[in-house]
Amino acid sequence: MLALGIGALSALATDYTLRTVALGSAALGLVSGALGAFAVLRRQSLLGDAVSHAALPGIVLAFLLTGSKAPLVLVVGAALTGWLASLLVLLIVRASRIKLDSALGIVLSSFFGLGLVLLSLAQRHAGASQAGLDRFLFGQAAALVGADLVTMAGLGALVLAALLLFWKEFKLLSFDAAFAGSLGLPVRRLEVVLTSLLVLAIVIGLQTVGVVLMSAMIVAPATAARQWTDRLGRLVLLAGAFGALAGLVGALLSSLVPRLPTGPTIVLAITAIAVLSLLFAPQRGLVAARLRAARQRRRLQVDAVLADLYRLAAQHPEPAAAPHAAAVLRAMSERHGVLRSLGRLAETGLAREDADGRWRLTPAGVAAGRRLAETGAPGAEPGSGEP
Amino acid sequence: MRSPEAGTFCMQPGSPAAGEAAVSVTDLTVAYRERPVLWDVDVAVPAGALMAVLGPNGAGKTTLIKAILGLVPIAAGDVRIEGKPYAEQRRLVGYVPQRGSVDWDFPTTVLDVVMMGRYGSLGWLRRPGRREREAALAALEKVAMADFRARQISQLSGGQQQRVFLARALVQDARVYFMDEPFQGVDARTERAIVALLKELRSQGRTVMVVHHDLQTVAEYFDCVTLLNVRRIACGPVAEVFNEENLRLTYGGRVEFLQRKASLEPPPADPGQPGWPRDARDTQGPSRGGLPRP
Numbered sequence: 001m002l003a004l005g006i007g008a009l010s011a012l013a014t015d016y017t018l019r020t021v022a023l024g025s026a027a028l029g030l031v032s033g034a035l036g037a038f039a040v041l042r043r044q045s046l047l048g049d050a051v052s053h054a055a056l057p058g059i060v061l062a063f064l065l066t067g068s069k070a071p072l073v074l075v076v077g078a079a080l081t082g083w084l085a086s087l088l089v090l091l092i093v094r095a096s097r098i099k100l101d102s103a104l105g106i107v108l109s110s111f112f113g114l115g116l117v118l119l120s121l122a123q124r125h126a127g128a129s130q131a132g133l134d135r136f137l138f139g140q141a142a143a144l145v146g147a148d149l150v151t152m153a154g155l156g157a158l159v160l161a162a163l164l165l166f167w168k169e170f171k172l173l174s175f176d177a178a179f180a181g182s183l184g185l186p187v188r189r190l191e192v193v194l195t196s197l198l199v200l201a202i203v204i205g206l207q208t209v210g211v212v213l214m215s216a217m218i219v220a221p222a223t224a225a226r227q228w229t230d231r232l233g234r235l236v237l238l239a240g241a242f243g244a245l246a247g248l249v250g251a252l253l254s255s256l257v258p259r260l261p262t263g264p265t266i267v268l269a270i271t272a273i274a275v276l277s278l279l280f281a282p283q284r285g286l287v288a289a290r291l292r293a294a295r296q297r298r299r300l301q302v303d304a305v306l307a308d309l310y311r312l313a314a315q316h317p318e319p320a321a322a323p324h325a326a327a328v329l330r331a332m333s334e335r336h337g338v339l340r341s342l343g344r345l346a347e348t349g350l351a352r353e354d355a356d357g358r359w360r361l362t363p364a365g366v367a368a369g370r371r372l373a374e375t376g377a378p379g380a381e382p383g384s385g386e387p
Numbered sequence: 388m389r390s391p392e393a394g395t396f397c398m399q400p401g402s403p404a405a406g407e408a409a410v411s412v413t414d415l416t417v418a419y420r421e422r423p424v425l426w427d428v429d430v431a432v433p434a435g436a437l438m439a440v441l442g443p444n445g446a447g448k449t450t451l452i453k454a455i456l457g458l459v460p461i462a463a464g465d466v467r468i469e470g471k472p473y474a475e476q477r478r479l480v481g482y483v484p485q486r487g488s489v490d491w492d493f494p495t496t497v498l499d500v501v502m503m504g505r506y507g508s509l510g511w512l513r514r515p516g517r518r519e520r521e522a523a524l525a526a527l528e529k530v531a532m533a534d535f536r537a538r539q540i541s542q543l544s545g546g547q548q549q550r551v552f553l554a555r556a557l558v559q560d561a562r563v564y565f566m567d568e569p570f571q572g573v574d575a576r577t578e579r580a581i582v583a584l585l586k587e588l589r590s591q592g593r594t595v596m597v598v599h600h601d602l603q604t605v606a607e608y609f610d611c612v613t614l615l616n617v618r619r620i621a622c623g624p625v626a627e628v629f630n631e632e633n634l635r636l637t638y639g640g641r642v643e644f645l646q647r648k649a650s651l652e653p654p655p656a657d658p659g660q661p662g663w664p665r666d667a668r669d670t671q672g673p674s675r676g677g678l679p680r681p
Binding site: 041165166167168169171172174175176178179180181182183184185226229230231232235 | 453456457458474477480484488489490493494496499500507509512515539541555565
């Protein structure tokens with residue numbers, strides 16, 4: 001892996017083709033990550049899936065009609081059918097009783113099916129030169145050339161500029177569309193613009209990632225980024241960065257390793273980032289949440305043992321001079337970890353163990369136990385401000 | 388043209404602005420898929436009044452507000468704010484949507500949400516700056532949420548979320564406010580503070596229309612009431628139209644139960660101090676924002 005990485009870096013410095021591939025893949029990741037953040041926040045992640053699948057017939061039709069494989073021509077075709085599909089989904093939902101998920105399913109599969117039929121037609125009838133079209137299924141970064149890069153960079157810059165220009169409108173639209181409407185913002189039109197930007201972000205990546213897996217580049221970077229920040233601006237930046245990183249890693253790997261398809265490799269890279277984020281992010285990560293819960297449980301256990309020990313000691317005239325066996329405590333509470341809780345109490349100076357293995361409260365422990373018994377407030381660790 | 392007549396429905400005698408309707412709705416009909424949600428509704432809110440909109444679930448209360456604000460298409464009818472169509476009077480209007488209508492896990496802060504109230508006057512292509520920030524902070528101060536300005540909105544309690552929405556409406560500096568269930572899910576103390584805020588808005592000559600649920604507090608909180616159940620049952624000063632017969636017409640058979648409840652003991656005397664809650668339960672959270680208050 002390390003050797004591969006070093007190899008990739010040195011190749012990147014010297015190899016023009018590889019540099020094109022790397023730049024293109026990073027650009028696609030950046031744009032799809034940034035736009036994907038808005039799609040995810042507006043619960044439209046699946047719309048991205050429909051759009052990317054629906055781009056396939058547009059790509060093939062553009063080729064069949066013009067005979068050209070110029071990147072701009074194919075991208076325009078992809079954007080047109082992708083856009084059409086997204087409008088169709090919205091129209092179906094608005095005009096019928098079909099729900100969003102069903103509408104997405106219908107549109108996605110019918111457009112994709114049409115694309116596959118057209119693709120096989122094109123391959124049968126139009127000679128050998130069109131064979132490259134099927135790389136749009138799973139993506140092929142190695143085929144990126146300078147002209148592709150220019151197209152991607154141009155469209156990407158356009159999309160990001162629009163995002164910046166209408167930042168506060170898109171933010172308000174995503175958070176509270178009704179309020180945006182009450183201020184007089186043209187909510188419908190803004191929705192169409194934002195969806196169109198998403199379509200553009202998707203078609204930028206199709207050649208590299210492919211129509212089948214492109215939706216992962218919309219959903220996964222934002223999902224990962226959401227784990228690390230609570231601010232929209234940072235979320236969008238981070239999602240873009242994650243997307244770019246995944247694009248870079250995946251495209252380089254697939255360029256260096258023969259017969260490795262680019263789309264799946266990029267998607268695996270962004271999935272790894274998302275899984276790591278879901279697990280290990282400091283606030284929202286699963287591991288952090290588990291640790292917090294365990295700490296909380298332990299604190300409650302310690303309190304319970306302290307309360308039991310106090311209840312026992314309070315029956316004696318001199319509570320601090322009344323040792324009790326750990327077995328009694330275990331019988332009282334039927335809880336695990338009594339010894340560990342006693343150890344914790346000893347560490348905090350609330351209890352101590354006699355030479356015969358029995359436990360007694362210290363004067364401080366008696367006070368804490370009384371407080372606990374009277375108020376129910378935790379006596380062991382007051383004011384530890386864990387959420 | 389029926390608007391002058393419509394404007395006299397719910398006049399509060401002695402109000403300085405009596406005779407002029409802040410909001411007048413005439414013959415309003417709204418339908419979702421052919422089913423009428425509002426049918427031929429007339430409502431007039433005099434300037435400077437606090438009006439409650441009451442009705443059972445599905446009566447169209449939220450739809451009425453949304454139709455006035457142009458958020459749902461209207462099938463027929465006319466809506467005027469201070470005599471002109473809403474589209475011309477947007478700057479005069481403030482809106483507090485239902486708290487549950489947004490995703491509170493959205494990645495943004497309290498201050499940021501409140502600044503959204505300024506987006507309308509800010510216009511396109513301009514970013515909120517120091518003036519917007521100061522206005523937002525002042526509004527947060529007013530609902531005792533300034534300490535929470537940097538907090539992520541998912542870390543707020545229900546009452547705090549409601550206060551943030553109110554602050555966002557306050558920075559709109561509107562003459563007419565529409566509030567959709569501002570008391571929903573808030574604790575008793577926050578409710579009292581919101582009522583005080585409503586009365587303060589009224590004392591400044593502003594008009595507030597509030598979707599409300601609790602029949603027992605209507606007379607205490609509001610001047611006027613609109614009783615709604617798809618059709619408008621009644622609209623006028625509380626003393627005149629908030630009576631058993633109109634309630635029965637609005638709520639059907641269920642009103643017996645409501646009446647019985649209303650005839651129980653009067654609510655206990657105010658147990659706490661006036662003002663917004665600042666107790667520990669309400670302010671605890673993962674990351675304490677700002678300094679504790681003295």
